[in-house]
Amino acid sequence: MFYHLFYEYLDINIFKYITFRGFYALLTAFFISLILGPYVINKLKVFQNKEGGYVRQDTPDWHQMKKHTPTMGGILILLSVLLSSLLWCRLDNLYVWLLIITFISFGIIGFLDDYKKIKDKKGLSSKAKFTMQLIVATAISFVLYTYPKFNSVLYFPFFKHLQIDLGIFYLFLMIFIIVGTSNAVNLTDGLDGLAIGPSLISVSTFAIFAYISGNAILSKYLIVPYVEGSGEIAVFLMALLGGGLGFLWFNSFPAEMFMGDAGSLSIGAVLGLTSIITKQELVLAIVGGIFVIETLSVIAQVGYYRFTGGKRLFKMAPIHHHFELHGIPEPKIVVRVWIISLLLSIIALSTLKIR
Template identity: 35%
Template sequence: MLYNLTEALQGWLDDRGLSWLVMVMYQLEFRALFAFLLSFALVLVIGPRVIRWLALRKIGDTPEFGNDSLNQLMQSRAGTPTMGGIIICGALLVSTALLADVIHNRFIHLGVVVVLCFAVVGGFDDWLKLTQSQRAPGVRDGLFAWEKLLFQVGFGLLVGFFLYRASGSFDAHVLNLPFQRTYLPTPSIETLMQPPSIAPGVWVLGIGSFTLIAMLAIAGTSNAVNMTDGMDGLATGTLIIASLAMMVLLWISGSPRAASFLMVPSVPGTGELMVMAGAMAGACSGFLWFNCSPARVFMGDTGSLALGGLLGYFAVACRQEILLLLIGGIFFLELGSIVAQTSYFKWSRRRYGQGRRIFRCAPIHHHFHLGGWKEQQVVVRFWLITVVLTMIALVSLKLR
């Protein structure tokens, strides 16, 4: 609202010679960095109060795993407040409302819808787990997997449909493949000022294929982040790195000159999402203050589903779904380990009469934990892998 208020008062400020006081609000990079700092500060201020409120109402997590050794290792987590994702989502939305163009920019509108819808589904799932465990000790069932997936797929399809309609330009509907040029090379600096020419061989998606890819990216990333949130600081730290990378990709996508220079899709309006990505990175950074080992609070499905869905939405909006696979490599490794473990167990039970496992326990971070790595080692090493994968993803932008 501050940005929109600045626009509304621009004439009045010009008449009084005060416009220089607010000119910085027109700089996207400033607003994105300010959103980071504001959401970081908001989480640090409201975090302790919300954590105390959650603890007083016994909104705590008592995870149960199908592995006795892992249950012993994770005993210290019992009773830790969950649903901390409301802190992250709250700070993210407040910072976005204050510093982004929330009145005119459709990409911001859809981003807010993604956060709210996925947070509601995640919050309902967390609440069911809590209330059922209180009514029947030892029972910790939230939404059924198919119910949660149905919501995610449905929301993903709706967001993909409206995102296609919001992205009116030809460039916004291309399939951005690795190392493929979206535009023809610009022979000189002067030609950067002219509209770029689309390179031959570029695939342009129709509304059906675009919506399907959007659904897979949004629902898939939402699930992947949810599966990663099993150790103190693991999902939070990885999300910080991923959202900072998305800030770069969104800035490039929203800048026609930068997109033309790097020969990647230019999607007018997506630059404003850089503010939202900055708010997400800042909110996660503030949350990590309380979520690092030993954690005082967990984000729960409330946070992991919403933030994962938003990360996938960012990638679809700037046409970087393939790079999302690299930047979010740890997330998809975690999700893949569960799919592989479950599929192999079912297949081996039919084939040999007894289920067999690929990993000691899935998701894969528990495999390493049971293998002798300390929890902090798993977390920091996964962060480092994410940093390396993110650097590879960003460097690949120039390899066209």
């Protein structure tokens, strides 16, 4: 809104710059989150305690002490990011609206799941949850696939000219990435600050990729795909970074609230869609390596359990609970995951020069 008001109508030049609007989108979302945080925590705490509290199943026994810590804290992220992005993003950009719609839609799916978990301790059925995710991801992917300025080419990091045009199969790849990343971030959300840390590092990394891919000069110099208009999504990602930092203010150990599915599903879906828009789908597997490891640990645990007739590969999955049961303190696990995520981000960014 500010772009259209101050630049297009009042001709204040500074509002045309993505970097300026991005930084202030971050600050706006952060302070909105910080101001609304105590109110949201109080309201969620009243509701959750009224229903007897809630803690995730398949967690170590001592997690029961967290049953009265309010979940659904993703509402705070959704509100702060939505308000900030509507203020600072260009609202005539298709990519921005696709991200906003994806963010809200997956947030609603997550909210419904969180709400039912608190009310009846079961949540949405896996089938219902997956079906809703699939419907949203398919609709978003189809709009993007049919957009004239977009292409179905898959680019490979570390290689200058290695690329494959997947044609119609790219549509299925997009759906897989959006739904898969959404659920991968959700699986990682099991300790105080565990999911939000790597999420913010990934968001920051893709904000850089978005800015470069939307800049004809920089993208040509760094030999990355130029995607006209994609630079604007950096403003949205900066808003998400600010909202996430505000949430982390309350989610750091010992957490005053958890993001729940409302936050994790929406952030994951945005990361997946961003990697598609910026044509960095494979780089997502690097920068989001923590989410990949967490997901693979669950797949390996289930597969090993069935193959061996009841034996476990890990003490508990996702793998962060395995480390907990080995006696590693929760804050230490979380900080180490952040460190690994930061190193993966550096590797991902290095692909800009190694081509």
